[in-house]
Amino acid sequence: GSEYVSSEPAAQVSGNKLVWNLGDMDAGECMNIAITVRPTREGTLRSCATLHALPRLCAETFVGKPVLAIEKSGPAKALLGEDVSYNIVVTNTGTAIAKDVVVTDTVPPGLTHSSGQKTLTFQVGDLAPNQTQSVPVTLTASERGNHCNKAVASSSNAGEVSDDACTVVNQPGISIVKTGEEKEYLKKIAEYRITVTNTGDIPLTNVVVTDSAPSQTSIVVAQGATISGNQASWNLGTLAPGENKTLAINLTSMVEGTHCNGVSVATAEGLSESAQACTIWTGLPALLLEVVDDPD
Numbered sequence: 001g002s003e004y005v006s007s008e009p010a011a012q013v014s015g016n017k018l019v020w021n022l023g024d025m026d027a028g029e030c031m032n033i034a035i036t037v038r039p040t041r042e043g044t045l046r047s048c049a050t051l052h053a054l055p056r057l058c059a060e061t062f063v064g065k066p067v068l069a070i071e072k073s074g075p076a077k078a079l080l081g082e083d084v085s086y087n088i089v090v091t092n093t094g095t096a097i098a099k100d101v102v103v104t105d106t107v108p109p110g111l112t113h114s115s116g117q118k119t120l121t122f123q124v125g126d127l128a129p130n131q132t133q134s135v136p137v138t139l140t141a142s143e144r145g146n147h148c149n150k151a152v153a154s155s156s157n158a159g160e161v162s163d164d165a166c167t168v169v170n171q172p173g174i175s176i177v178k179t180g181e182e183k184e185y186l187k188k189i190a191e192y193r194i195t196v197t198n199t200g201d202i203p204l205t206n207v208v209v210t211d212s213a214p215s216q217t218s219i220v221v222a223q224g225a226t227i228s229g230n231q232a233s234w235n236l237g238t239l240a241p242g243e244n245k246t247l248a249i250n251l252t253s254m255v256e257g258t259h260c261n262g263v264s265v266a267t268a269e270g271l272s273e274s275a276q277a278c279t280i281w282t283g284l285p286a287l288l289l290e291v292v293d294d295p296d
Contacts, residue, residue, distance in 0.1 A: 002037040002045050009033065024056065064096030064129070066158035070103075072151045074165035078141045079172065079202075084111065086165055088135040090153045092127035100156040101127050103135050108150075110143035110169060124153075141169040144201065173200035174239070176209070176265045180277035189220055189250050190279050196236065196265050197244035206268035207236040209247060214262075216255040216281075223248060253281045 004013055011018035011033075022031055039045060074086035088105065092098040101124040107113050113120060124133045139149065146168045154160035180192035194211065198204050213219050213230040222232035224247070236245055253259060260278040265271075 001041045001043055002039050005036040005038050007033060007035045011035075025053075062095075065094050066092055066096045066098035066127075066129075066155065067094030068098055068101070068127075068153050068155055068158045068161045069093050070151060070153040070161045070163045072149070072163040072165045074149065075167055077168050077170060080141055080144060080169055082141050084139045084141050084167055084169075086137045086139070086149055086151075088122075088137060088151045088153075088163075089132060090124060090127065090135070091132040092129055092158070094158065095129050096157075097129070098127040098155045098158040101125060101133070101153060101158075102155075103151060103153050105135075105137050105149065105151045107139060108147045110141070110145055110147040111139040111149060111167075112142045113137075113139055127155075141167070144169050144171045170201035172202050172204065172267075172269050172271055173198070174204060174207070174265060174267060174271045174273055175199050176263060176273045176275045178261070178263050178275040178277040180261065181279050183280045183282065184253075185284050186254055186256065186281055187252060187284075189252050190281075192249050192251065192261055192277055194247040194249065194263050194275075195244055196239070196247070198239040198241055201241055202269075203241065204239045204267040204269055204271065205237070207239050207265060208267075209234045209236060209263065209265045211247075211249050211261065211263040213249075213251055214259040216257065216259045217251040217253040217261070220250040220252050222250070225249070251279075253279075256281055256283055 007018060009020060011020050020033060069091045071089045072086060075084060078084045088103055090101060090103060103122040103124055105120040107118050120137060122135045127133060146166055148164045148166040150162060150164040152160055152162040175197045177195045178192060181190040184190040194209060196209055211232045219227055219230060219232055225232035225234050232249055234247055251261060258278055258280050260276045262274060262276040264274040
């Protein structure tokens with residue numbers, strides 16, 4: 001009872017059948033079709049539409065990438081013989097699992113590990129995205145100097161990264177030297193020189209020098225010292241690396257013989273050294289002349 005005039009969108013016309021191939025439609029998508037026909041007789045016009053579609057299923061796959069990052073930290077300075085503690089932090093900053101992560105730490109010359117090994121290996125395993133693993137390493141400072149400790153983190157699917165931490169190993173040291181008269185006459189004055197030197201790499205604090213005169217002698221003068229009986233002491237304060245100070249003390253004796261004058265130095269860092277200088281004390285030469293009138 002009608003004939004086709006037009007449609008929007010255009011249809012494929014086959015007799016009285018109109019076909020539209022709409023392609024793919026996403027969920028919630030709506031499409032309108034407008035059809036214009038011309039009636040050819042009286043009555044009710046009735047048309048039917050049939051929809052044919054194939055369901056579409058989608059699958060999503062996220063493609064991630066593991067990325068390793070490593071940071072090694074430790075003290076900038078240490079003393080010879082001290083334990084030096086380092087910390088290695090490995091992080092997966094990527095978006096996929098880093099597989100079979102291994103951390104290798106190479107012990108440099110100047111530092112030692114309690115195991116005696118020069119290469120330390122730590123099995124970290126898999127690291128999930130944003131997961132962090134810490135690896136502590138304790139070494140011993142065995143030589144003076146600047147020593148850099150390198151760590152490498154490797155993975156079967158994320159390559160390798162490395163970082164190092166450098167530590168300057170210092171050695172504290174102090175020396176004391178005493179010189180004086182090898183021979184002196186009784187009742188005369190023997191002069192002694194004391195030289196204290198900071199032979200190490202760090203400042204030494206509360207440096208105290210103590211001179212103990214032998215009992216056969218007595219102290220005449222010790223400039224700058226605190227004297228108590230046969231003992232003189234100097235508080236030198238702080239000695240910088242390489243710095244030295246010279247002190248003087250004068251003794252006298254009334255007793256013949258070899259008398260050794262000892263001196264010692266001590267610091268707040270626990271260092272101590274001692275020295276001595278020995279002097280042979282002898283009597284004065286003298287002549288006696290007598291004239292006798294004999295027999296009367």
